[in-house]
Amino acid sequence: MSQSYDRGLIEDFGRWREFSAGMWAWVFHKFTGWVLIAYLFTHISVLSTALPAADASAAVIANGEDIYTQTLHGLESIVIVRFLEVGLLAVAVFHILNGIRLLLVDLGLGLEQQDKSFYASLVLTGAIVVASVPTFLSGAF
Amino acid sequence: MAERYSSFSRGGLAWFLQRITAAFLVVTLAFHFFLLHFYNHAPEITFAGSMGRMEVPAYWLTMVLFLGTATFHGVNGVYNALVNQGISGTPKRVAKWVLIVAGVALFVQGLRVSFALAGGSLL
Numbered sequence: 001m002s003q004s005y006d007r008g009l010i011e012d013f014g015r016w017r018e019f020s021a022g023m024w025a026w027v028f029h030k031f032t033g034w035v036l037i038a039y040l041f042t043h044i045s046v047l048s049t050a051l052p053a054a055d056a057s058a059a060v061i062a063n064g065e066d067i068y069t070q071t072l073h074g075l076e077s078i079v080i081v082r083f084l085e086v087g088l089l090a091v092a093v094f095h096i097l098n099g100i101r102l103l104l105v106d107l108g109l110g111l112e113q114q115d116k117s118f119y120a121s122l123v124l125t126g127a128i129v130v131a132s133v134p135t136f137l138s139g140a141f
Numbered sequence: 142m143a144e145r146y147s148s149f150s151r152g153g154l155a156w157f158l159q160r161i162t163a164a165f166l167v168v169t170l171a172f173h174f175f176l177l178h179f180y181n182h183a184p185e186i187t188f189a190g191s192m193g194r195m196e197v198p199a200y201w202l203t204m205v206l207f208l209g210t211a212t213f214h215g216v217n218g219v220y221n222a223l224v225n226q227g228i229s230g231t232p233k234r235v236a237k238w239v240l241i242v243a244g245v246a247l248f249v250q251g252l253r254v255s256f257a258l259a260g261g262s263l264l
């Protein structure tokens with residue numbers, strides 16, 4: 001049977017000092033979700049340069065002089081964009097790992113360990129992001 | 142029966158689809174990041190390279206399913222967040238239809254991009 005906990009009003013962020021691990025997980029999952037859907041709209045906008053690029057000649061495309069390639073290379077040459085990509089990775093990895101945690105809880109697994117699995121999601125996200133920094137920033141400076 | 146907890150009421154189609162798409166997205170989002178940041182490096186992405194990948198039917202289909210599930214999961218997630226904030230009545234109906242229109246527009250535009258990148262091979 002479904003059963004809900006009385007967690008109080010998380011939407012009242014003035015209570016943040018009282019928040020437990022599960023409530024922080026809820027806040028982080030919402031925040032990372034908002035970032036990811038906002039990014040998806042931005043991502044498709046940038047990739048839409050493929051529409052005019054598809055009309056370019058074979059030689060222009062082969063030389064990477066089409067607007068799609070030029071736009072992506074232009075963005076990747078900006079250092080702040082590289083750091084934003086690291087931030088996007090952090091957001092995506094946390095949303096994935098915490099999402100697995102939520103799916104398991106919905107399947108009835110790990111509810112009693114939900115605080116520990118939240119901390120594990122945070123630590124693993126940090127480790128993956130730190131390990132990825134050299135790849136994401138290579139050639140940026 | 143074991144006690145269970147869920148943040149959503151059970152039985153709804155949207156509730157079910159949010160979790161099915163989540164399971165799919167866990168794999169495809171990780172694959173997308175790995176392929177385009179670690180296997181291929183983002184600063185080296187070109188139209189010709191993207192076209193080469195999108196001309197493979199299985200890759201194109203995976204990307205279109207990725208776009209469709211991500212759009213549904215994201216837009217439905219925003220709607221759930223707004224409902225959690227307590228919107229109801231007209232604002233809730235407006236939010237629902239604005240999100241549906243935005244989601245359909247995003248998917249259609251993404252589909253156009255996918256066809257542009259796949260060249261004539263899939264048209």
